[in-house]
Structures are given as structure tokens and as C-alpha cells.
Amino acid sequence: MAPAVLVSGGAGYIGSHTCKCLAAAGFLPVTLDNLSTGHRWAVKWGPLIEADIADRAVVMETVDRYRIVAALHFAAHSLVGESMRDPLKYYDNNVTRALAFAAALIDTGIDQFVFSSTASVYGMPVHLPMAEDHPTRPINPYGATKLAFEGALRDLQGAYGLRHVILRYFNAAGADGDGEIGEAHEPETHLIPNMVLAGLGAGSVLDIFGTDYPTPDGTAIRDYVHVGDLAQAHVAALRHLLAGGESLTLNVGTGKGLSVAEILAKGAEVLGHAVPHRLSARRVGDPPSLVADASAIHRRLGWEPRWSDVDTIIRTAAAWHSSQRGAGKAG
Ligand SMILES: NC(=O)c1ccc[n+]([C@@H]2O[C@H](COP(=O)([O-])OP(=O)(O)OC[C@H]3O[C@@H](n4cnc5c(N)ncnc54)[C@H](O)[C@@H]3O)[C@@H](O)[C@H]2O)c1
Known part of the structure; x- marks a missing residue:
């Protein structure tokens, strides 16, 4: 039986491309998505559980039902401008609900987690190119919420052993090479x-x-990275964790x-x-x-953009x- 992976936000742009890639790599992607910005039509490679990430009972039941081995967490709000107008919405979804999700996973015994972070955690560049040790001083609530959750993950690892890979994406772009799925944000800001x-x-x-x-x-x-390459980076991160690899924080760019x-x-x-x-x-x-x-992701996961x-x-x-x-x- 294909090992099942829980994909929060699997009905969204990057999550759906990653589900396709996971299926091709021999995993069953189980999407958990409230369809707030995602699409039912984008979920094609495994079941869709239509629920909020903060729904503890659903998360626990899904982990049990599908014998989930790890989680990939894409679900978030991600519009910079909106985050400045309505930061509470961003702290609620990207931190509070994300923590509820992580807590439910920890309680089921899941200890492997891949997180969609962003170059927005760096803020204004002090030097270029930016490696992972570049100062992190976000200049908008969106970046601040992602950085807050990164920090929480390190604490969760320390206390509960939640091994994780944090992927800081630069600009995701492009669409599935077979034309099966693509980008459909409303509003589109990219x-x-x-x-x-x-x-x-x-x-x-x-x-x-x-x-x-x-x-x-x-x-x-x-720095634009094709969504298919981003999807491959997630599969590589997942394999790293499943092989017992240590927690990592990695840029994904070219x-x-x-x-x-x-x-x-x-x-x-x-x-x-x-x-x-x-x-x-x-x-x-x-x-x-x-x-x-992007040299660290190449070194640690062997990932190269194609x-x-x-x-x-x-x-x-x-x-x-x-x-x-x-x-x-x-x-
Ligand atoms: N698109 C980019 O260029 C980019 C760059 C850096 C980081 N990211 C991050 O990557 C991730 C995916 O981005 P995307 O462009 O695919 O966004 P998206 O809006 O297409 O996908 C997000 C998905 O999460 C779901 N979702 C949101 N909140 C939820 C909740 N509380 N419960 C259940 N489902 C919920 C949405 O319905 C949607 O399907 C986000 O975390 C984003 O911050 C994206």
C-alpha cells in the first residue's frame, strides 16, 4: 500500500502540484483543505477531506483512517497587502490554526512535517544572494506569521520531537507540464x-x-522557481525526513x-x-x-531546478x- 501523506492546502496552487508529484513518487496524498482559496478540481491524486486545519477531530480521524506517515503544510493566507490591512486574519490562520494543526498531529504520533515558508521572512535584503543565515526581519505581517511558525516548529521539535523541513520559497510560477492543473488565485497578485x-x-x-x-x-x-521544481523539493524533503534525516531550513530558488x-x-x-x-x-x-x-538545498537534498x-x-x-x-x- 502506498504510504499516505497529509497535505494541508492540497487544493491550492503549490499543494496540488505537489500532490501530483507525490503520487508519481509512490505516495498517497490526502488533501486537507477548507477550499477558502483552493479548488475541488485541483484535487486529482488522492482523497479530499474538506475541513479546516484547526479541526482537531477531523485531523486525528484522518491520520488514523489513512495511516498517515507525515504531513506537508501548505494551508495559509498569503497575500502581502491583505496581511497589512487585516493582520489578525493572518495570525489566526498562519499561526493559531497552524499550531492547532501541529498539536493534533503531535497527539496522533506524527513526527515528520514539511512547512511552506517564504523569502518574505528575510525582509529587506542586506546582501545578495540571500542564504538561510541572512537576517530575518520581515516587513509585513505575512512574513512575520511565517517566521513565527518557523520558530514554533523549532520549539515543537525540542519538546515533542517533531522533525521538520522548512522550505523558504522564492517566487513560485508556471504550471503543470501536462496541463492538468495550474495557478488560479482570486485575486491574482503574481x-x-x-x-x-x-x-x-x-x-x-x-x-x-x-x-x-x-x-x-x-x-x-x-528569483522565479517553477512550481514543478517546488513540488520535487517537497518530495525530496519528505524522503529526507522518512530516512530519519535531521530538521532543516532551506531556500527554494534558482x-x-x-x-x-x-x-x-x-x-x-x-x-x-x-x-x-x-x-x-x-x-x-x-x-x-x-x-x-540555493546551494544548501542542493547540498542537503540533492535538489536541482529542472x-x-x-x-x-x-x-x-x-x-x-x-x-x-x-x-x-x-x-
Ligand atoms: N505562491 C507563492 O509564490 C508562494 C511563495 C512563498 C510561499 N508560499 C506559501 O506556499 C503555500 C501555498 O501557496 P499557494 O500559492 O499554493 O496558495 P493557495 O492559496 O493556492 O493555497 C493555499 C491552500 O490552503 C487552503 N487553506 C487556507 N487556509 C486553510 C485552513 N485554515 N484550513 C484548510 N485549508 C486552508 C486554501 O483553500 C488553499 O487551497 C502558502 O503557505 C504560501 O504562504 C507561496
């Missing part, structure tokens, strides 16, 4: 899907926030930065025409560049959004 939607005439004109950054072309630079202008140029090439856009002012709190030092080149990221995102326009599903 550059690449918004660019593709603008290019397909299915979204608003793309805003380019800031053209006067101290970068070679004046636009902001980020170590290469791409500017907004470079993405826009590649978008025009892939779509075959220019993407309608307008130049806007910088957004408060957006650093000029964020690039990962699909994170800009061409594959934009092609898979464009294929997904085009298919959804036809199907009238997402985007």
Missing part, C-alpha cells in the same frame, strides 16, 4: 499569471510597479534573478505579441532585488491559462 492573462486579453493591463530601481533595466528582480522587463520581453516572445502594460510607481516595501542562495528557466515557466503558464479560457474554468 506577475507571471497576470502578464499571461493581460497578453491573452483575459485580464487587465499589466501594471509594472517601479522602473527606477537600481537594477540594470530599472525594474525589480526576483539563484538567478530575472527582471520584470525581461519577463515582459519573454512573454511577448511566447505569446507572439506585445503584452499591454502601463508603468506605475513602486509599491511600498518592494525591494529592488530578491535572489536566493523547469525553472524563464521559457518553460512562461510557456507552461500560458498553456494553462489558454486552456482555462477555453474551458471557462480559471483565469
